[in-house]
Amino acid sequence: MAQNVKSAKAAFDLGNYPLALEEYNALLQNEPDNVEYNQAVGVCYLRTQIDPQQALDYLLTAEQKSKPGDDMPLMIAEAYMHHLQYDLALEYLKKYQAEGKNSKKNEGLINLMRSHCNAATELLKYPLDVTFKNAGSDVNSSGSDYLPFAKHDGNSFIFTTRRKLSPGAKPEEDGFFLSNIFLATNSNGKWVTTSAGDRINNGMDEHGIGLSAGGDTLFFSINDMDTAGDIFTAVKKGDGYGGIKSLELPGINSPFMENACAVSADGKTILFSSDRTGGFGAFDLWMIQKQTDGTWSEPKNLGAAINTPFSENYPTLSSDSQTLFFTSEGHPGMGGYDLYFSGWDAKSNSWSKPQNMGYPINTPGNDKNISFFNKESKALYTSLREDGLGDLDIYELGFRSMDSDAPSIFHITAIGAIGESVLASAPVKIKNEFDELIGEYYPNSITGRYVAALYPGKYFLDLDVPGYAPYNEFFIVGSYHGRHEQSVKIIKLNK
Numbered sequence: 001m002a003q004n005v006k007s008a009k010a011a012f013d014l015g016n017y018p019l020a021l022e023e024y025n026a027l028l029q030n031e032p033d034n035v036e037y038n039q040a041v042g043v044c045y046l047r048t049q050i051d052p053q054q055a056l057d058y059l060l061t062a063e064q065k066s067k068p069g070d071d072m073p074l075m076i077a078e079a080y081m082h083h084l085q086y087d088l089a090l091e092y093l094k095k096y097q098a099e100g101k102n103s104k105k106n107e108g109l110i111n112l113m114r115s116h117c118n119a120a121t122e123l124l125k126y127p128l129d130v131t132f133k134n135a136g137s138d139v140n141s142s143g144s145d146y147l148p149f150a151k152h153d154g155n156s157f158i159f160t161t162r163r164k165l166s167p168g169a170k171p172e173e174d175g176f177f178l179s180n181i182f183l184a185t186n187s188n189g190k191w192v193t194t195s196a197g198d199r200i201n202n203g204m205d206e207h208g209i210g211l212s213a214g215g216d217t218l219f220f221s222i223n224d225m226d227t228a229g230d231i232f233t234a235v236k237k238g239d240g241y242g243g244i245k246s247l248e249l250p251g252i253n254s255p256f257m258e259n260a261c262a263v264s265a266d267g268k269t270i271l272f273s274s275d276r277t278g279g280f281g282a283f284d285l286w287m288i289q290k291q292t293d294g295t296w297s298e299p300k301n302l303g304a305a306i307n308t309p310f311s312e313n314y315p316t317l318s319s320d321s322q323t324l325f326f327t328s329e330g331h332p333g334m335g336g337y338d339l340y341f342s343g344w345d346a347k348s349n350s351w352s353k354p355q356n357m358g359y360p361i362n363t364p365g366n367d368k369n370i371s372f373f374n375k376e377s378k379a380l381y382t383s384l385r386e387d388g389l390g391d392l393d394i395y396e397l398g399f400r401s402m403d404s405d406a407p408s409i410f411h412i413t414a415i416g417a418i419g420e421s422v423l424a425s426a427p428v429k430i431k432n433e434f435d436e437l438i439g440e441y442y443p444n445s446i447t448g449r450y451v452a453a454l455y456p457g458k459y460f461l462d463l464d465v466p467g468y469a470p471y472n473e474f475f476i477v478g479s480y481h482g483r484h485e486q487s488v489k490i491i492k493l494n495k
Helices: 002-013 017-028 035-047 052-063 072-082 086-099 107-125
Strands: 130-134 144-150 156-162 180-187 190-195 205-211 217-223 232-237 240-246 258-263 269-274 284-289 312-317 323-328 338-345 370-373 378-383 393-399 408-416 428-432 437-441 450-454 457-463 471-477 486-493
Touching: 002 017, 002 035, 017 035, 035 052, 035 072, 052 072, 072 086, 072 107, 086 107, 107 408, 107 486, 144 205, 144 370, 144 378, 144 393, 156 205, 180 205, 217 258, 269 312, 284 312, 312 370, 323 370, 338 471, 428 450, 437 450, 457 486, 471 486
Parallel strands: 205 258, 258 312, 408 486
Antiparallel strands: 130 393, 144 156, 156 180, 180 190, 205 217, 217 232, 232 240, 258 269, 269 284, 312 323, 323 338, 370 378, 378 393, 408 450, 428 437, 428 457, 457 471
16 A cells, blocks of 8 residues: 555656556545545646546545645635636635745735636626537547647648557656647548658657648657757658758747747748747747848847736737737636737737637636637637547637628726726727727726727727726737627736
8 A cells, every 4th residue: 555655646746647646546445535645636637638627526625634724725726717616716715825825925826816717707708609629530539639730721730649659659757648740631521630750750759839821831849858949840741741950040949948939921920939038937929020131130029918927828820910829828817828819010010918819719727729720710729628539639610700890899807917806987998090089988887897899990998097007008809809799808907
């Protein structure tokens, strides 16, 4: 028994949560009320893609005998978020902040989780009208299948998989099989999947991290001692990719980690993620542009509108390169990583403040990338859903036809920097790009929510709430809004 406990703890400490989950579940057969075992199983469910919702019962069992002041309330708050019970999550965050011995150290995380809870409460009220279709067993496996990047014509895409590729193959120390890059091609309405080629998949962990609009250039990373954190390219050759070389553009690869890349359709703008110095936190989004003399600009951080003290990653661009899609764990959302989008303003040469893509595209789990095709009427997306084949699966998202003649309805909610709801009588003032006042919108006296109907175009939003710094924002109403009857916009106010 002692050996089994030692083995389970060793797997847990290594981060091999699938193996630790199996071993701790076996230990619970003999000691179902053991605090350590229940807590470990709860954490394993939270840290894997097996079923995070199952964490809650185990953590609540452990809570009954846990010591006051430990981190249990924080974990239970996270578990309640996976059940969409954000009111109970807020209660446990309050409890943790009052009693937790590490609450001061985790103050930034607590405030972020509180912001997620308030934002998610609003997002849940206005779910998007989208369809989810599992890409099927020709694409998905019992392992993790994720990070799809599509050609803009929708005829093919690349993705990363952690599946068992040969009989007798064993998982790595973390409990997962090596990652490989696969290519899926549309053949008479059905996806046909093949390896991206032996030149790409060579016995290391390879991740696809971007694809050119025409699908002729693959961007990927190799997890080995010498090149971890660098971006590589390969070109389409027959049924796979070859001609591997380091991305030879100035300022992208660095001594730091670069792990995602997106190129505009005209090839003149490249977005990438990096944890280099000079950013706002962990991974930030950066950009280089080709100048009129044919040289490339120095990398430019996309700024505080896009980047946060937490991570932003996996940028992709719309077919016209006017909309940026990316993932973030720092902007208010459903919890974990959420997907956001931002519009390009050529006049200011910058991206607008991002908007959450909405529920149920975003979930309390980690929603890390989306790739559009067919003129943004469809997209590829990774999710953990009940009809999945095991772990993460790739889905095809379907959106309704865009109504360019109808206004988009915005439900605007203001929250504070530490996550509290802001109820105020101050109006939201919205002007168009010609500085003409479109309207002053007052909040509902009960909900505190503003409602505005806006046609496609560029707008400036101002809100001045007593006790908070004045808020102003440039934003674009575009094609993504036009595919939904209503959108939720979260405004984050600072003191």
